[in-house]
Amino acid sequence: MQALPYTTEVRPDTGLTNPKLGIWLFLASEVMLFGSFFSSYALLRSGAQAWPDQSAVLSVPLGTLNTVILITSSATMVLSLSAIRARHLDRFRRYLRLTLLGGVAFLAVKTFEYGDKFSHGLAPGDDNFLGLYFTLTGVHALHVLVGLAVNAYLLWPGSRMWRTEPERFANRVEVAGIYWHFVDVVWIVLFPVLYVL
Amino acid sequence: MFLKYLASTDHKVIGLLYGFTSLLFLLVGFVLVLVIRWQLAYPGDPVPLIGGWLGEANAPGGIVLPEFYNQLGAMHGTIMVFLGVVPLAVGAFGNYLVPLQIGAPDMAFPRLNLASYWCYVAGGAVMLASFFVPGGAANNGWTSYAPLSDLAPGAGQTMWLAGMLFIICSSLLGALNVITTIVQLRAPGMTWFRLPFFVWAQFITAFLLLLAFPALQAAAILQGMDRLAGTSFFLPSGLAVSGQRLEVAGGGNALLWQHLFWFLGHPEVYVLILPAMGIVAEVVANNTRKPLWGYRVMVYSLFVLGVLSFVVWAHHMFLTGMGTAVSAFFQTTTMIISIPSVVILSSLMLSLHGGSIRFTTPMLFALAFLPMFGIGGLTGLPLGLATTDIALHDTNYVVGHFHYLVAPGTIFALFAGIYHWFPRVTGRMLNDWLGRIHFAGSLVCMNVIFLPMFVQGLAGVNRRLWDGGAEYVHAQEVLYLNVPMSMAAFALAVFQLFFIANLFLSLRGGPAAEPNPWRATTLEWRTGGEPVRVYRDPYAYSVPGAPSDFVPQYQAEPQRAGA
Ligand code: HEM
Ligand SMILES: [Cu+2]
Numbered sequence: 001m002q003a004l005p006y007t008t009e010v011r012p013d014t015g016l017t018n019p020k021l022g023i024w025l026f027l028a029s030e031v032m033l034f035g036s037f038f039s040s041y042a043l044l045r046s047g048a049q050a051w052p053d054q055s056a057v058l059s060v061p062l063g064t065l066n067t068v069i070l071i072t073s074s075a076t077m078v079l080s081l082s083a084i085r086a087r088h089l090d091r092f093r094r095y096l097r098l099t100l101l102g103g104v105a106f107l108a109v110k111t112f113e114y115g116d117k118f119s120h121g122l123a124p125g126d127d128n129f130l131g132l133y134f135t136l137t138g139v140h141a142l143h144v145l146v147g148l149a150v151n152a153y154l155l156w157p158g159s160r161m162w163r164t165e166p167e168r169f170a171n172r173v174e175v176a177g178i179y180w181h182f183v184d185v186v187w188i189v190l191f192p193v194l195y196v197l
Numbered sequence: 198m199f200l201k202y203l204a205s206t207d208h209k210v211i212g213l214l215y216g217f218t219s220l221l222f223l224l225v226g227f228v229l230v231l232v233i234r235w236q237l238a239y240p241g242d243p244v245p246l247i248g249g250w251l252g253e254a255n256a257p258g259g260i261v262l263p264e265f266y267n268q269l270g271a272m273h274g275t276i277m278v279f280l281g282v283v284p285l286a287v288g289a290f291g292n293y294l295v296p297l298q299i300g301a302p303d304m305a306f307p308r309l310n311l312a313s314y315w316c317y318v319a320g321g322a323v324m325l326a327s328f329f330v331p332g333g334a335a336n337n338g339w340t341s342y343a344p345l346s347d348l349a350p351g352a353g354q355t356m357w358l359a360g361m362l363f364i365i366c367s368s369l370l371g372a373l374n375v376i377t378t379i380v381q382l383r384a385p386g387m388t389w390f391r392l393p394f395f396v397w398a399q400f401i402t403a404f405l406l407l408l409a410f411p412a413l414q415a416a417a418i419l420q421g422m423d424r425l426a427g428t429s430f431f432l433p434s435g436l437a438v439s440g441q442r443l444e445v446a447g448g449g450n451a452l453l454w455q456h457l458f459w460f461l462g463h464p465e466v467y468v469l470i471l472p473a474m475g476i477v478a479e480v481v482a483n484n485t486r487k488p489l490w491g492y493r494v495m496v497y498s499l500f501v502l503g504v505l506s507f508v509v510w511a512h513h514m515f516l517t518g519m520g521t522a523v524s525a526f527f528q529t530t531t532m533i534i535s536i537p538s539v540v541i542l543s544s545l546m547l548s549l550h551g552g553s554i555r556f557t558t559p560m561l562f563a564l565a566f567l568p569m570f571g572i573g574g575l576t577g578l579p580l581g582l583a584t585t586d587i588a589l590h591d592t593n594y595v596v597g598h599f600h601y602l603v604a605p606g607t608i609f610a611l612f613a614g615i616y617h618w619f620p621r622v623t624g625r626m627l628n629d630w631l632g633r634i635h636f637a638g639s640l641v642c643m644n645v646i647f648l649p650m651f652v653q654g655l656a657g658v659n660r661r662l663w664d665g666g667a668e669y670v671h672a673q674e675v676l677y678l679n680v681p682m683s684m685a686a687f688a689l690a691v692f693q694l695f696f697i698a699n700l701f702l703s704l705r706g707g708p709a710a711e712p713n714p715w716r717a718t719t720l721e722w723r724t725g726g727e728p729v730r731v732y733r734d735p736y737a738y739s740v741p742g743a744p745s746d747f748v749p750q751y752q753a754e755p756q757r758a759g760a
Contacts, residue, residue, distance in 0.1 A: 002302040002728060006381050018305045018381050025373040029407045036415035036460070040453055044430065048448050125427030127446050132430075135422050 008168040023175045027182050030143075034186055037136050041193065044128050052129050055196055057122070059113065063195040066109050067187065073102025074184040077151075077177045084170045089162060092173070096155050099180070103148045110141055133194050140190055143183045150176045206307035211314050212293030213622070218314075219285035222321060223608075226276035229269045231690060236261045237665035238683035255333060263663040267336035268353070270661055272324070274339025275357065278469065279364050280321045282607055286472035287368075287406070288317065290614055291375055291399045293622070297721035298393050300384025300729040300751075305377040306370075313370035320363030327356035338661065340462070343431030343454040347423045348438060355424050358417045365410045365417075372406035375399055384720070386731035390496070391750065393719050393735040394482075394489060397496050398475025401503040402468050409464035409507070416457035423449075452517055459510035467506045469603055470570070471499065473610030474541055477563045480613050481545055483717045484560035485552030486746050488736035491544040498537035505534040515583040516590050524583045531581035538574055542567065557715070558632035562613035565640050566606060573601030576651065594654025597647050605643040612639075612696070619703070620710035621721060627707060631699040638692030645685035649678040718749050 005011070006018050014021075045051055080095030117123075117130075124134040154169075154176055161169040202210050232251070235244050241260060244251065248259025255265035292310065296303055304310045327334040332351020335341065346354050379400050383392070392400075422428045427445065431454045434447030482489050489495065511519060511527040545567055554560065576598040579585040589595060612635075619627050656675045658666040665679045666672030713722040718737050720729060729751050737748040 002726070004302055004305065004307075004382070011381050014380055016381065018377050021377045021380060022306060022309075022373050025376055025407060026369070029369050029373070029411050032408050033411035033414055036412045036457060037419075040415065040419060040430065040457070043453050043456075044448070044450055047450055049434075123427070124422060125429070125446060128429060128448050131422060131426070131428030131446075134426070135418065135428070139418065 008165070008171060017171060019171060019175045020178075023178050027178070030182065030186075033139075034189075037132075037139070038189070038193065041132050041136070044132065048128060052127065054129065054194060057129070058133065058195045059116070060195050062109055062113055063191050066106050067191050069102050069106050069109070070184045070187050073099045073106070074181050076102065077180050081170070081173050081177050084162075084166075084173050087166065089159075093155065093159075096151060096173075100148060100151050100155065103144055103151070107141060107144055107148075110137065136190060136194065140183070140186055143186070147176070147180050147183050150179065204311065206303075206311050208292050208296050208304045208307070208310060209622075211304075211310050212289050212291075214314055215284050215288030215292060215317070216290075218318065218321070219281050219289060222276050223281035223285065225325070226273050226281050227690065227693070229273040229276070231686060232261060233266065233269050233273065234683040234686040236266060236663065238679045240664040240667055261663075264336060265333065266663045267338075267661070268328070268334045271335045271338050271341075271357075272328070275324065275335070277603075278339065278465070279361070280317075280324065282469055282603060282611070283368070283406075283465075284317055285611055286469070286607070287375070287399065287402060288314065288371060290395075290472060290476065290611075290618075291371070291402075294618065294721055295375060295378060295396055295399050296382065298396050298719050299379060299382060299387050300720050300731060301378055301382035304374050305381055306374050309370045310374055313367045313374065316363050316367035316370065320360045320367060323356050323360035323363060327353045327360070330356065340458055341420070341454070342458075343420065343423075343451045344433070344436060346454075347420060347431050348443075355421065358421045358424070361413060361417050365414045368406045368410050372403040372410075375403040376407070379403075384729045384731055387750075388731075390493065391731055391734055393475075394478035394492065394495060395472075395475035397499055398471045398478075401499045402471045404503055405464040405468050405471075405506060409461045409468075412457045413461040416454060416461075419457075420454065452514070452519075455514050455517065456510070459513045460507075462513065463510040464506045466599070466602070467502055469607050471502070473566065473570075473607040474545075476610045476614040476617075477545060477566050479719070480559045480563040480617050481548050482736040482738065483617070483715050484555045484557055484563070485549055486555070486738045487548060487552045488734070488738060489544065490547040490550070491540075492734075492736070495541050495544050498540045501537040502534065502541075505530060505537070509534055509581075512581050512586075515586045528582055532578070535574065535578060535581070542570060542574070557616075558627070558629055558636060559613040559617035561633070561636045562609045562616065565636070566609045566613065569601055569605035569609060569643070573598060573603075573606055576601065588657075589654060591659055592654035593650040593658050593660050596660050597650030597654060600647045600650070604647065605640065609639070609643075612636075615700075617715065618721075619700075620714045623704055623707070624710055625703050625707035626710045626714065627703045628699050631695045631702075635692055635695040635699065638695070639689060642685040642689035642692060646682050646689065649675075649682050653678060713749075716745070716747050718747050720750055723749070723751055 004018070006016075008017060010017055076095045076098040080092050080099060083091035083095055114134075122130055124131045154173055158172065159169070161172070202214070205211065228247075232244055232247070235242075243259030244256065244261060248256060251259065251261070251265070255262060255268070261269070292304065324334070330352045332353055334353045335346070335349070335357035337346035337349055337354060341354070341357065379392070379396060419430045423430050423432065429445045429447050429449040431451050432443070432445050432447055432449040433451060436443040436445070436447065478489055478495070509527060509530045511523065512531045515524055576594070580589055580595060580598060616627055616632055619625070653666070653672070653675045656671060658669070658672045658675060662668075666676055712724045719735055720731070723729060731750050732753055733748065733750055735750060737743075737750070739746045740748050
């Protein structure tokens with residue numbers, strides 16, 4: 001059987017590799033997913049008789065902290081990609097580890113926030129704001145978790161590919177990076193919508 | 198040995214797995230509706246033959262209980278649409294044929310392809326398993342309207358949501374695979390306007406799957422939260438159930454579910470019909486021995502359909518009191534979206550003009566598709582106008598409308614596809630006479646089943662009635678129709694036996710097929726696996742001066758007669 005073309009090299013007339021197009025299409029569907037959630041939020045909130053003061057219920061400092069953490073981890077992701085493109089495996093590892101650490105820290109803060117809410121007797125069923133808060137941040141946290149799994153794979157077992165197909169491996173890092181930035185961007189929208197507005 | 202196939206990443210194998218599984222689901226969905234049809238014709242009589250298998254909790258003594266009737270209806274719709282037609286049209290036909298028709302070695306992401314299949318199986322398994330949990334399967338219609346579905350007791354509805362999540366994941370993986378394959382893996386010379394129409398149809402369909410299904414994903418998660426975590430996204434304040442005030446926070450919006458569902462649901466109906474149009478186009482071009490009439494315009498129409506199908510969803514919601522301005526908007530878009538459908542249908546009809554038509558079995562199904570789709574589409578227009586829809590909404594008229602599109606429409610196209618490509622897959626021809634009996638019987642039965650639905654609906658008979666309307670005065674005059682409709686459904690089942698027998702008999706004993714038995718031009722009929730180059734438009738039939746009446750896309754120069 002013929003090998004699949006354009007897994008690593010760019011197809012000239014489209015300017016894309018298969019994985020690159022695949023991840024963008026995937027993100028398009030993710031945009032629709034979160035778009036549906038945000039539309040639901042808008043509809044429920046605009047139809048609500050009362051809506052709590054969001055910033056009083058949630059902790060804006062913790063939310064800000066998490067925003068900073070995620071943006072930083074996006075930056076280290078970029079650095080790890082440029083390191084691997086420059087064929088510096090060690091530098092790549094260092095930055096990807098930092099990225100991973102950022103993701104873990106984000107989830108730790110998130111877990112703390114959830115626990116804090118539960119310990120004050122706040123639950124998703126209390127009102128639609130809390131319901132949306134838990135649902136939307138929960139779905140987002142799942143995305144973070146998936147990103148962590150992908151990055152951990154690239155850091156450890158997946159990096160074996162580096163020795164045999166460095167170009168293809170770097171492309172994988174790029175695709176994982178695109179996903180990770182998307183997760184970041186979703187949070188950058190979620191944060192003001194849920195914590196501040 | 199057999200296990201090897203279940204884990205193969207070859208698009209042909211996965212396509213066949215999809216095909217086999219989805220045909221089984223179509224059969225399951227069909228059996229469910231046979232029970233429904235029995236109940237509608239003879240409400241309260243024990244179901245013959247299989248009545249004893251339905252379970253004492255569902256049908257004591259073989260008599261279908263109303264609660265079970267609702268399960269049958271909801272699961273019939275769900276299974277047919279999400280586990281039958283879409284996986285067959287996209288998962289099976291798309292997977293098998295798209296790479297072949299564009300000259301690609303495989304799908305762009307073979308392992309995602311396999312994952313997509315197993316997500317589909319998982320979703321189907323969850324759906325089927327839900328029949329056996331206490332309280333049974335989901336029973337809130339295939340549309341799962343809230344708040345009914347939100348509050349439905351038992352695990353059935355929750356399993357429905359979980360099953361949908363699996364199915365949606367499967368569709369998303371499949372869709373991004375199809376798009377990437379078509380964009381990236383077209384063989385040298387296969388320019389966009391040399392793509393067979395079938396590939397175009399799959400391309401647009403994949404975008405609909407990719408961008409519309411996430412809305413139901415979100416909706417399913419929100420409803421899951423309502424059911425499991427006690428939120429009230431779809432529960433307005435002050436709800437009472439059986440005279441008891443409901444202990445929830447409230448403040449939700451039941452119409453939010455409808456918006457999210459139909460934002461998926463309307464593009465979904467085009468997911469059901471576009472691949473069917475693609476198959477019919479291939480079969481028509483091949484059997485008229487002519488290029489398609491207006492190929493480019495048909496492709497442009499696909500684009501218009503694809504885009505517009507995202508802005509018509511609320512025509513399913515005219516009765517929700519959404520206001521005249523909003524209604525006017527959705528009426529307008531609905532009328533506009535009819536135009537590209539009509540363009541495609543007219544092009545296919547005009548393609549017949551002046552052709553020397555071969556009435557092969559696949560061609561018969563494709564020919565029947567055209568008027569059946571026409572009836573379905575025309576009956577949609579009164580539904581798309583709020584004034585008339587107020588009378589017709591939620592009646593059997595709606596059921597007639599969409600069944601003309603999906604049953605003698607899409608399903609006929611899928612049959613056409615199976616008869617057409619069976620020799621490509623198996624190297625054997627299907628038996629022609631069994632095929633013709635299958636065709637003629639199905640065509641007659643389909644119309645006897647669905648045509649009276651318009652009559653009943655116009656008389657005001659609602660859909661989803663356990664007794665078929667016997668309780669209602671206004672239904673009495675048209676009630677007698679239920680018996681012939683059900684008889685036709687049972688006869689339809691008998692005619693499907695010819696199809697099933699034909700599949701199995703021909704698999705072993707059918708006459709061996711030549712490599713290109715239909716003398717077709719497209720790449721999937723090419724022999725040999727070496728890389729291919731494409732030289733011409735997809736339907737070079739009856740080219741003046743060519744030695745035979747078809748010039749395959751992969752043939753370098755037509756040899757001149759006598760040369
Ligand atoms: C050609 C133009 C079409 C128009 C103007 C149209 C219009 C409509 C409208 C307005 C409704 C809602 C009726 C109501 O609930 O009161 C409807 C229902 C439906 N249509 Fe169409 N339609 C068209 C084509 C199609 C196609 C191509 C398909 C699928 C193959 C389709 C499948 C359905 C289904 C499944 C429903 C029923 C959903 C339900 O309530 O369970 N329609 N159509
Ligand atoms: Cu619609």
